[in-house]
Amino acid sequence: MSDLPKHVVMIEVGPRDGLQIEPRILTTDEKVKIVDALADCGIKQIEVGSFVNPKAVPQMADTNEVFDRLEKRPGIRYRALWLNPKGLERALANGHVDMDGKLTLTASETFVKRNTNRSIDETFEQMPAWIETYRKAGIETDTLGVMAAFGCNFEGYIPEEKVISLIARAKQIMADEGCTLRNLSLADTMGWGSPGQMKSLVGKVRDKWPELVLKLHLHDTRGCAVANAVAAMEMGVAEFDASVGGLGGCPFAGHKGAAGNVCTEDLVFACGEMGINTGIDLDALVEAAKMTEEMVGHVLPGKVMKGGTLTRWKQQHA
Template identity: 40%
Template sequence: MTARDLGLPVRVPGDDLPAAVTVWEVGPRDGLQNETAVVPVAVKLEFLDRLADAGLTTIEATSFVHPKWVPQLADAEELLAGLSKRDGVRYPVLVPNERGLDRALAAGVRHIAIFASATETFASRNLNRTLDSQMEMFDPVVSRAVAEGMDVRGYVSMCFGDPWEGAVDPAAVVSVGQRLLDMGCSQLSLGDTIGVATAGQVAALLSAFAAAGTAMSALAVHFHDTYGQALANTLAALRHGVTTVDSSAGGLGGCPYAESATGNLATEDLVWLLDGLGVDTGVDLDKLADTSAWLAGELGRPSPSRVVRALRG
C-alpha cells in the first residue's frame, strides 16, 4: 500500500504537544520571490485563493521590498488590488522600511512583517546595516504601524548558523529578538536561514528565550530543509511550546541573499506530520497537495515536497 492509497497519515497523538498549531504559509512571498522567472499575477492570485480554500488562515501574500532587489514581487500593489480576501484569513506582507510601510498603508494592509538579522555580517549583506542601525531603521516602521492599528511580526534571520560567521550564539538571537518585541512586534519568527539547525540547537535557543522571560506564544519557527532536519527541528520546537510554524506550499523558496539556503519546509510535509500526531491545523491536506501539484505545473518543474510527490506522483 502506498501513501497515495492511504491518502492521509494514521493518527497517533503524541505526548507533550500542543492541541493545535497555526501554519503560517509563506509560499506566495518567500517561495515565489526566489523564482528565476516572474510568475503572472493571475497565477499568484489563484495560488492565494487555492491556499485559502485549503484551510490556511495566515498566508503571507507579497513584499514591498524595492523591485530592484526582488523583481519577482514588483507587482505587489496589483496583486493586493486583485486579491479576493476571505473572512478569517490574514494576508501579511513583508515591509523593509518606512517607504514600504507607506505602500502597505496605501494598499490597506493590516498585517506586516519586518526582517532583521541576528548576525552582523548578514545585517550588512542583506540590509546594508549594522545590528544596531537595523533597529534604528525598524523603530519608526514598527511605531507607526502600531499607531495605525497594524499587527507587526518580526523575522529574525540566521538564528542558528551564518555562512560567514558560523554557529550563532543563542544570546545574540535573544538580544535581537527582545529588542524587536520591546519595539512593538507581536511575534518573532526564528529563522534557520541556511538550514543547518539541529533539534538540540532549537531546544537550546527556545530555552534561552524562556530564561529571558519570553512567552513561547510570542515565538514562531521558520526552518529550511537543507540537511533534511526541518521536521525534526519543528517537533523539537512544538515540544517546547511553540504553536506557530512557518512553511511554504510545495517546499518553494530559500533566501535570495544566502546562496547556501535551499527550500523552506514544505507545508504538506508539515501537515502530514501534524495530522499524524493528532495536532489540529485546519488544513485540508488533499486540497493543499492539489494546489502545490498545480503550481508545480505552472512553474514547469516537480514539487520539492515529498508528500506532494507521494500523493500526486
C-alpha cells in the same frame, strides 16, 4: 512528547519566500490562483507578496496588483513583507494588506549589512522610528523577527546568548516606546538549525519569556526542516512559516545551495500523524502544490505530493 501542541498554525509563505527566487516570474493571475487555492485548503495566514524594490526582486513587482485582485475571505490574514518605510507606505496605500506591527533584526552582522545595508546597531537605532510609523498608521508594534537566529553562511554558528541579548534589547526598545513584545519569530534563514539547537534555543527563550508566542521560520537547506519543526513542537511551538510544495527549493534554477521553507503539506502530514490539528485539508493542499509545481515548471521538493497522503486510511481507522 507531552508538550506537543494540540493545534498548529501554518503561515503559508510560498507566494512570497518561495516565488521570490523562482526563475520564471508567475503572472498576477497565477499568483492569485495559488493564494486562492491555499485559502481553500483552510490555511488562515498567507504571506501574499512583498513590497520591496522591483528591480532587486522582479518576482514581487506585482504584489500591489495581486492584493488588488484577491477576493479576500473572512477569517484569513493576507500578509505581506516590507523592509523599509517606503515598502511599508506602499503596503499601507494598497489598503488590502492585513498589517503586522513587526520589527526585524538579524543575528549576524555580516548578513544584515549585505541584506539591508545596515549594521545591527543601526537596526536597533531605527526601531523607535518604525514603531512611530506603525503607530501613525494605527498599527500596534507587538512582533519581533530574528533572522539567521541559528547560523549564518558568513559568520558561522550564532551563539544563543547573542540571540537572547538581541531579543532583550529589542524588547526593551519596544517597552520604552510603550509597546509590548508578544510574538517572536525565530528564523533559520540559511538552514543551519538541527533538532538539538531548536530545543536548546527555544527552551532558553521560553524560560526567559514564557509569555511570548513563538513562531519558527525554517528552511530545509540540510534536510532537517521537518525534524526541526517536530523538535520545536515538542517544546510547545505552535506556529510555523511553511511553503506549499517546499517552494523556494530549486536545484535546477542556479540557486544550487538555496532551499525552500519547510514544505507545508509535509509538515501538515507530520502534524496529522501525531494527532495535532492544523485545520488544513491535506488532500486539497496537495492539489494546490501540484498546481504550483506546474506553474513554476519544475519538480518541487515536497514529498507528500509525490508519496501521497494517508487520508483515506485515517478515515478507515477513525
